[in-house]
Amino acid sequence: MTDERKEEREDASHASNGDYPLYANRSDTLTAASGRPLRDLSLQKTLTEDISSEDYSISGETLRAQAEIARDAGYPQLAQNLERASELTAVPNETLLEMYEMLRPGRCSFEEYEALAQRLRDEFNAAATAAFVEEAATVYRERGLLRRELE
Amino acid sequence: MTTTTTTDRSVNGDTGSRRFSILAGRDINRETYVEEWAEAGLTVADSPYDPQPSLRIVGGEVVELDGKDRADFDALDRFIADHALDLAVAEEAMATPSHQIARMLVDINVPQPTIRRLADGCTPAKLCEIVRHMNVLEMMMGLGKMRVRKTPANQAHVTNWRENPALLAADAAEAALRGFAEIETTVRVARAAPLNALAILVGSQTSRGGVLTQCAVEEAFGLRLGIKGLTSYAETLSVYGTERSFVDGDDTPWSKAFLASAYASRGIKIRFTSGTGSEALMGYAEQCSMLYLEARCLLVTKGAGSQGVQNGSISCIALPEALPGGVRGVLAENLLASMLGLECASGNDALASHSALRKTAKLMLQLIPGTDFICSGYSAIPKQDNMFGGGNFDAEDFDDWTVIQRDMRVNGGIRPVREADAVAARRQAAQALQAIYAELEFPPIGDEEVEAAALAHSSEDMPERDMVADLAAADRFLEGTANLSDVVRALHRSGFEQAASNLLEMGRQRVAGDYLQPSAIFEDGFSVISAVNDRNDYTGPGTGYRLEGETWDALQRIPQQKSPRDFIDAQVGEPLPNLAEISTAKVGASANEIVVAVGPAYGRSLVKTIGELDHEEVLEALLTGVAEEEFYGRVVRVYHSADCAAIGHAGARLSGSGIAVGLQSRGTTVIQKRGLAPLNNLELFPQSPSLTLEIYQAIGRNAARYAKGLSPLPVGVKVDNGARLRLIVKTALLHRREIEDIAEKAPQELYFRWEPDV
Known part of the structure; x- marks a missing residue:
């Protein structure tokens, strides 16, 4: 330079x-x-x-x-x-990888996402990420991207 | 039209035409070309099924996007509406006519931020409508202005088929030396990733500190490598333009955005990957054009907070290139990325064509305007070692690239290097990795392996390694506690102090996170530049990035370049002792004489022709030819001009027969006749490098035959198409030397002490 x-x-x-x-x-x-x-x-x-x-x-x-x-x-x-x-x-490495895996399509139920959001708030003080997960859960429910339970 | 049958036959090449059969065998005809088919997603920029631009906002929420109501939004529409669009400017942007925004892109008086502001409020269909108004030249103008980082750069791919670590380190070191700002590797066998990432990290930092590196593997695995400190960026976060393709890619916009944040949380730079053609390949293009789907990808990318994208079709490039307007479409998607403020690694990556001409032509669309990374992976290795599937430009093309940069005074992000420097950098990188392998108790790298890596072109030049043992070591390394500081210590203990310091500096920079900003790279000395402190401020000639100063000096100084000062050493000499000037030349009285008129420097300061024939022998040959026809030759020197026609013209005026041979020092020859205009002549021999003594003798013979009033067969000289290309600099310098001897002096009679042997 x-x-x-x-x-x-x-x-x-x-x-x-x-x-x-x-x-x-x-x-x-x-x-x-x-x-x-x-x-x-x-x-x-x-x-x-x-x-x-x-x-x-x-x-x-x-x-x-x-x-x-x-x-x-x-x-x-x-x-x-x-x-x-x-x-x-604040999230440990292995937990971070697990959370990403959970957000991939067809992995979790709506309730599991709610629990994830709760955990992000309580354990990691991660309000913005928690809200983002909740938003994802809502869209996943509307678009059929939640885990399909075995009949 | 009734000639369809004929046309079909000629296309099929069975008319017997030799011309068409040769064309059919050309590289360009090894490619596939198809007509558009919108229903299959096989249309580049304009499908009749593409939505029309529209946007309705109610109470701060998007309720209609490109003709679709919120209730019908798929996941991508939803993500774009809620995360990507700047609603404060959206209504203004959507109300601005698309052709007007297209014109702003080309208008040098409209600066980048004005267009960025509007683009931030545009829907995917609106973005497409804007660029559809533009031809490639206009798009290039737009790209040069909208590129987010002022200084262009390039990225390299470094892989090898044998996953040989010493070779990976050596190739990364050479790529770093050549100036690539980022180096990406990948794997043939996934488990090799940790050691491949380590090899290019150590190789690049040994050679030049501050090169960003990555290893392309499955998303979660890639994050693991980054967390371990083995990579500093990741770009394989793929996004797709339809919901079904996205889900087939095993992600959603939210999971990808989370992944982006996860990488950033560990201080790793990311860019997303998209590009035309992927949805059609995955079978879910939903009848839309590739460009429309790419616009959706780009808005997802932006909405997710990725600082940039690699697009330009990447690995799907052959698909748009099979279609009409494919290369324009790829440029359009680069432009859209830049308009949205995304760092753009602009393709020119996977093999796109068999034809060198077609590859180069396409490259110009990104090279000339400049992009953040001209290639989202220049294959800095030979094709057979490219584990990304083969590069459009490979290690064999390095010199072509650097010459093109020098030709156009354009910075394409690759510096010319000298062989000795490259080999030294390669050797040192391989030695550094050898030391780390020894310290960390990985399978040893032998001295012969280091030396092979220093000198290798491809993995074929490398000795075999025990791949099973290497993979086991890779597993242990990934699971174990060894981290970047162990590598730093190992390097330092083994005497690689600079490499240790550079590697540590990468860790320190990760703590600061400056390279997370848009389009960030490090220049030499870990000086970070990005859209924040190197904003593209192009507003017409004299502004924006200019290739000048030290960088231009470095790019123009290719090792092939020579000093022209000693170019004509072989032709320069002492005056011929047997060629003496006796008096001012007079018009001859004998009808049996031919004048050989030579240029001012002939046999005086210049003593050989461009073809390195001795001036003395050339004169002998000419005069022998004249004597064979029982004529005799007079030699005169013309002083007033160095021009071949003028020399011949002056000679003919002095010749008793009216015929002369004009001869320049470089060997260019003319047979001239008194009375003809200077630029007319009997025979001209401009291809001086091809002239032999036999030809000069034949020229002498023909000159005499013209003097006899005969019409001889003109002397035949083989045309050497490459002569001018090879010798043009020498030609210019020889002419310059001849001109230096021009004097205000009448032609002089020369005494040539020699008798013809006939």
Whole structure:
């Protein structure tokens, strides 16, 4: 990248992009999903300390910040996706895979989706995702996409 | 019309026409072409069954979409109505005539955000109606403006048939060096996925930090690889334009949207996959055009919050290309994606044609405007190793691609590389992976395997591995606790410090999540660019992305390029000792003489023709031919012009017989007669590289025969179609050298110390 282009981008980022890119502008305050500050995810620490995969996973808070950036840049649906993602950072890996499997067509009854939504709210504080699951359940019921019970 | 039978016969190629039989054997005629059949979904952009645009909103809810009442909505209609449309602008957008929006797309005075705003309120049928007004040139104009990231880029496919990890790492390293911003792999055997993903991750980061990588496998498995830190993006989240195809794909818009959020929650970039033809292939096109169904896909994609899409028909490309307007339709879907603010990886991926001409022509529609990723997978490997089914452009086409970029001053996302650099990057990547395999106790990669990977073209060049052992190791790796930090440590312990640091940096970037924004990639040095900080601001000439500065320098400097300064070293020399200038040339008195008039540099600063014949020997041959007819030759040098016709014309004026041979230093020759206009002549020999000493001798002979008043058979010279192509630079430089010797001086008589042997 030429110097002029770099400057142009930096100007643009100060003008309207908030703190984007967060890596460059918020490196002091960014933390991983585990709570480890980004500045502590150094090569030295990686060589000497026990680093879990949560240490290089994104946090819910950072996803919300990225959602805000997306919304300000004119991408509201992406922002909503990142907000749901922010909620899902609380969901363990295996549970996340199970939930996706449940949402595939013909997998669950309406009641099971209601229970899933309830669990998302109670256990993971995931209100937006819960509402999304409930909406899916309603459409699945109308369109015959619920699990077909054995007669 | 009564000639139907004749026409049919000629199409079938049984008239005996040799021309048509040769045409029938051409690559272009190995493809399938069919007429449109809307009922089967075999129509690209315009089915009579496509819905008409309509939208009714009551109390903030869409109650009618493209002619359908809310009560009749299928799952896709519902998802689009409730998630994709911007209802604040929808009524205005739907009321704006479609041709007016089409014109805005082409109008350089209308900036991208103005059109984005309207497109956000358009229904699928409205989007189709807009682009139906446009021809491909207009769509290209629109695409160049609507592409979300200002800087275009490209994506590579790296796979191999043997699932050889060292080769995967080496090919990924070379692809990274060549500038691909993303690299995608896949598997022949699904269980190989974790180690294939690891191989391209390590290979790419060894070569150039910041390349995003993915492994295309089944959805849930793909998410697992991402969670483990082995991939940084995923793009195989397929969506379809009808409910039944969607469900056959074992998903719904809600499950796909959930999957998108699940990936994002682990810091993984995603884009959806759609593209014309998939619904017809799955049997559920519902009589609609491919473009209409794609518009529905794109609105589902947008509604789900995917930052982008790979479309452009992808693996179904041969289907639209079998139909009229198929390639235009593919461009239209790229344009629609961009209009909706989606990052577009624009196809040019699976094998689309047997014909190199047809493949290249289609490519221009995306290459010239530029897209976020020109190919949603350039096969950076040979075809037989491509586990996606074969690329439209392969490793063998690298140089074609870089030359086309240089020709057009267009950035197609692939940098030219030098062989030594590529081999070094390949070797280092294979060594790095070898070290990781040793540290993590995977089946070892031998030194000979590393060396083979460094120098290989395809997996045929690789030694056999124990695939069963590799698959078992892949299973253990996936289930075990080893993670990205173990790989970083293994690299560091083995002395691959830069690779360790780059791999760690990928993890650190995942924590920041900047590459989740629309159309994000990393430039060199992990500098993220996306629609947020590299917004496409095209508003006509001089704006938007311009290929200039360091990038243009890098793209034009192909290794095949030479300095032209030493191009004519073989022709340059010291003046011939036996060719002496004696006096100003006078008009000859003898009817038995032929003048051989040479150019200003002949035998002086230039001593060989372009075909590398010695000037001395060329003169000898000409004069021998003249002597064979019992004429004698005079040699004169023309100073006032370097032009062959002018040289011959001046010679004829001085010739006692009125006939002269004009001879340029590069060897171009003319037989000229006094009294003819300079650009008319008796015989002209412009193909100087093809001229031999025998031909020069025959030219001398014919010149004498003309002087005798005979009508000789013109000297035959074989036409070499490629000569101009090969030698044009040399031709220009030789002419330039001849011009340097031009002087304000009358023609000079030369003494050529030589006697003909006749």
